[in-house]
Amino acid sequence: MNFEPNHHLHIGYYDNGFDLEATAYKTVGHSEWVIFLNSDQDLTDLNDALYCYKEIDKLGYKIFTVNTDDLSYEYGLEKFTEWLKSLNLI
Template structure:
């Protein structure tokens, strides 16, 4: 199944603490209240072996997780992204 995104609904989610500068992109699905978060592993020199089966967009990276909410607030996205970075031992 191909996922379509509403390109008017996207934003950058970042982690900029402790001398780090990591950023992901959240995209809103067109027909669902789901935001998919993409991370460009290559840009940061990281391996994405665990995510090889996930959706990948050349311009955004690989989908690392989804957030099930109609209107995504930056604080929630940033919190989930930070947790992902910690779980992946990036930070």
């Protein structure tokens, strides 16, 4: 995966007792952003849910992608929240 060097977005979810951060990276030459759950944070409550996701060194767990040219914080947070709900975490 190749990412645009100056296109990334930090997305934080701080409700329901969670303090989680994900980072979105724009792929080179595609209208796609790849979202990673940072693995350098406390993920104890997510351990059971993360077994099927690939952890990539220095990026974290690759949790989903968003097909768009420009990713806003609001839309990224909406998708991150949907991901948490899909795992019945919230």
